[in-house]
Amino acid sequence: MNSTTVRSTTTAGLALGTLLLTAGCVANSPAAGPGDDTGAGTVTVSSTAEGCELSATEAPSGSLVFSVTNDGEEATEFYLLAEDGERIVGEVENIGPGLTRDLVVTAAPGRYVTACKPGMTGEGIRADFTVTDSGADVAPTGALGDQLDAAVHNYAEYVEDESSELLAGTEEFVAAYTAGDDAAARELYAPTRAHWERMEPVAESFGDLDPRMDLREADLAEGQEWTGWHLLEKDLWPPKDEKYTPLTGAERTKYADLLLADTQELHDRTHAADFEDTIDAASIGNGAKELLDEVATGKITGEEEIWSHTDLVDFQANVDGARVAYESLRDVVVAKDDELADELDERFDALQDELDAHRDGKDGFVSYTDLTDDQVRTLSVAVDALSEPLSRLTATVVL
Known part of the structure; x- marks a missing residue:
């Protein structure tokens, strides 16, 4: 997770910061x-x-x-x-x-x-x-309303599936890590986190889970306890350029159990009876753009997985999540702006082609440190090319 997140908590630190809530905010008029x-x-x-x-x-x-x-x-x-x-x-x-x-x-x-x-x-x-209360219906009605209801339902099911896969993978990862099987834990780390990365905007929306589960060391507030995936990442890939004290067995168990408990809570929240009611077309469209912003501000710079260097796995997962979010709304986009749909299709495909060039086997990727500066720039250009039309997705669907 990068510093952009209240993120994911959510995005990362809104609930944990220390600034005064009322400082510096001024209204100039009584109504929009x-x-x-x-x-x-x-x-x-x-x-x-x-x-x-x-x-x-x-x-x-x-x-x-x-x-x-x-x-x-x-x-x-x-x-x-x-x-x-x-x-x-x-x-x-x-x-x-x-x-x-x-x-x-x-x-x-x-x-x-x-x-x-x-x-x-x-x-x-x-x-x-x-x-x-404007007195008007907040949600669209008629044929458009039916399309958007279907999009919300389908996207909610996608998130539920990803959270279930995340829980199952985390259980396996925690078992290996606490048993001291570091080789197995390293193998499980990136593919398990991919499920988090695909649904990250939803996880962030809950506000309190993301800073516990996905905060990077560089984004810690003064006095804040570090927990979550990246703490365990550092322990599995200890840095060679600084003095590092490995976690004790008791500490491993403590932090791994906390991660698993938080993952269970995320699973329970996304499977609650009212979960679908918390999602609408705007949140899906905004989530797609947020995932691409995640790529631009963390994955493309190599700052997310600073010890494991598995950033390209996260990169792919963010793109996967953004594309699923877009495609859940695509029928509405086609009806309102078919040229935008064509542009998004083309640029998602172009970005995927660039990512595929760095695969290592069917499901893996090379280490981020293996990329040349030119290769990073090429990926960045493809991200930027997609970012602009994707920024128009929510307005096209909602307004």
Whole structure:
């Protein structure tokens, strides 16, 4: 997981940061102004090092666009969180200085929390946000509604399957790791984590699990205990360029059991009777883009799996998850913008071709350290080429 995540917690540290919740967030108007001819409400957001200025503190229910401009000097993120301040409703990450990105959500009436994260670290600059009842149906109806209902159902089943596979793989991994069978644990590490990477936006949306399960050492807050996959990764692939004290047998058992317990909790949440109700077309579309952002900010740089160097396995899993999310919505995209569908199909295929060039066997990949600078640049270009049309997915489907 990279620093972009409140991530995954979710994205990673929103629930754990120490910044004041109310610092620096100012509303300039009492309600969101009208959007474009789509009928969506639009709230502009200006993010700086000290502030998170919204043009409104409330908006009517329905389609809602947060147009986020980074007026600061370092990359930022913006989140719409549920009232508890943990569950992620929607997010946009890695917004560079001077850039603007839109977050499109379908918002039901209720209380929410907004958060800017300058520097993409910490809990963020937060404020309360209210969605009033517009009296209109929040969800689409008719034939479009039926298509989107089917998309949500199919995607929810995909997430449930991935969480089941993740649990089964983690049980096997933990058994090998705690028994001291490091060779077997190393073999299981990457293919098991692939199930997490495919469904990462959903895992992050729960708010509290991601920082426990997927936080990188580089993203630890001061005084924060490190747990999860990457702690065990470092123990299995100890660094040679620093003094490292291996975990004791008792510590191995402690942290492996914590990982397994958190994985069981993730499985239980994604199999709850109301899980499907937490997903909508906007969250699927936004999740697809988030997965590609994960590639751009972590996997393509080799910073995610800094000791095992299995980043290309994660890369493939993120692309898999993004493509499944897109394809669950593809019928709607074709009906609304068939040229966008053609472009997305072509660029997903092109990125996959570049990834396939680095396979090692049927299901594996070469170590990330084996890639040349030119090969990394070629992959990065393919990611960027897909990122732009994928950023239009949610708006095309929802607005």
